[in-house]
Amino acid sequence: MKMSRMSRLPPSSLAALSPGQSATITALALSEREAGWLRAVGLGEGVGVTVLRRAPFGGPLHVRTGGGAELAVDRKLACHLTVAS
């Protein structure tokens, strides 16, 4: 039964990950221009991400990608990055 419960959960976003958690980006819910730039920076579909920490007072996330790059990502923007574990 565990499997079916999992699949009913809405897809989670990068912003929902807590520090230490890892996942893979599955979709960018953004305009094509913004998404294109993010892919070029290194946050595209299929990229593994780990949240290292969150800045206080709703500030940005500190994220490490599978390739070893580290990025500060605005929390509101992170809401638009769909991830799956």
Next chain:
Amino acid sequence: MSAAPPPVVALVGRPNAGKSSLYNLLTGGHAKVGNFPGVTVDVLQADVGLPGGERLRCVDLPGVYTVVGAPDPESDEGYARRFLDDLQAKGAPHLVAQVLDATHLALGLKLTLELRGRGVPLAVVVTQHDVLERQGQAVDAAVLSAKLGVPVLTTSARDKGAAPKVLEFLGEAARHAKAPPTDALDAQAVATKALVTRAEGKAAAHAARRRTERLDAVLLHPVLGPVLFLGLMVLLFGAVFLVADPVTWAIDGALGALGKSLEAALGPGLFTSLLVDGVLGGAGTVLIFLPQIVVLTVVMELIDASGYLARGSFLVDRLLSVAGLGGRSFVPLLTAHACAVPAITSARIIRDPGQRLRTILVLPLMTCSARIPTFGLLIAAFFSGSSALARGALFVGLYFAGIASGLVASLVLGRTVKRTAHALPLVLELPPYRRPQARVMARLGWRAATRFVKDVGSVILVVAVILWALLTVPGPGHAEAKAAAPPGASEKVVALHGSVAAFVGRALEPLTRPAGFDWRMNIGLIASFGARELMVGTLGIIFGLEGDEEDPAPLAEKLREAQAPDGRKAYGVPTALALMAFFVIACQCMSTVAAVRRETRSWRWAGFLLAYTYGAAYLLAVLVYQGASRLG
């Protein structure tokens, strides 16, 4: 027939890859290098000769993440893309040399594949290879070259001996320039093939990562991080005061002694006055603040080279976005504490147009190094009774007053002048920490010193001499004005009171009296309209002319003892505080106004900047003077 221009080698790559480092290595240039993505925001070029006698035109560009899609034309990426597009459109012979950070091979190769698709001759310089080697890894250039079908070289831009090898490589690539193949490749797969890991490599790479992790755990800690950030800012500004101030007043004493012996040797006269009051009192008084400039430059470079800049952006993003700015505004804001002009240019790294404009309009409120002489002089003159620590605290407080006024101004501007529905959010690479190079810091400190001496020795010197003349030549109605001079005053003082400049300064007194400024301060304020440094220069000349020739006192003392026409002290702490408040806010810098006009492409914003800062500065000065006078 003129010779054809040399082939262009455009250094293209992701931000912080090492383009400017390589450019400096190849051309012997002084492009700004920093451990932050987005240091270079403009196009820089220089010609270099190859051993065979050919020449290449090396071009350093701002970093780009991608060369497909439409960039924001006003951003740093936009400037780089426009240069590349123009180059291709003109059809001039050129080579794109991609500078690829070896430690992020796969990411860099994504850009390589895009560049291959442009059909322009391409070569790849894999740089920062020393860093990769220390992590027990290497890039196999032969494998990479075979896969990509373009020439590849691995090197380190910090290795002075590497320059001839890289130049030869680029010359060869430019000579045999041909369009690269365009077969479909996968960046990750190519990277995996080309990356060689030695047996002990994994452990070394892990150790390098652990170091950055451990530093981040402290510096980005939710509580400790912001506290350390604030502490660092206090330390930065405090160091400028505590380290440099004693040296400054020692130099001041030496200059005073020099003036005295000059006067003794030459005897009284117009020429002596020009030399002692005009040149030494005017330009020399500005020059004594050289130590502050050097300390500021060196400490800023320390923050810049270490990799802390990006961390600072991460920490203050939230606070700045409340004020209508953002994390990407942090670097321009910090840079502006040295000088607003390059900071205004570096606002190109801000991705959001509204945020960029607001940042540009508040940057001139940051306490630039040209304000230091005025603050330093006022503190020395009116707070000499306080401890060094208290004076340092006041100095640091002035910096924070600048920052606070910037945040308030941005908040107001965001609500009135330019609204953005929703600002483009922050995405910023956090580079690994690096050890700052002592050699680079020393060179930058030296260059800051020589540039300051050159500025003081040229523009400021000329203006000081003109001011001296205006303070010596009699003005309209000088007969009555002379009568206003203190009784028993020397001929020089009487002449000063009747001079053209005194006439103008006195005409403004009704306007400035509420702020506690008399005609002497007014002359300084007019003179410093174009450049703030001239405030202390002007006061240096005026009080030099007024001073006692037998026993020349330091300027700070003369300022403290200055008399009003009624014989009472002309200035006190309220005047000093009001003048400080005025200097915190007013944009007394024509270079800044010109830079704002250039970046916003409008005189309107430049004029607006002048109007709002002068208006607010005047109001604040009046408020502070009235308040402080009431409080006693």
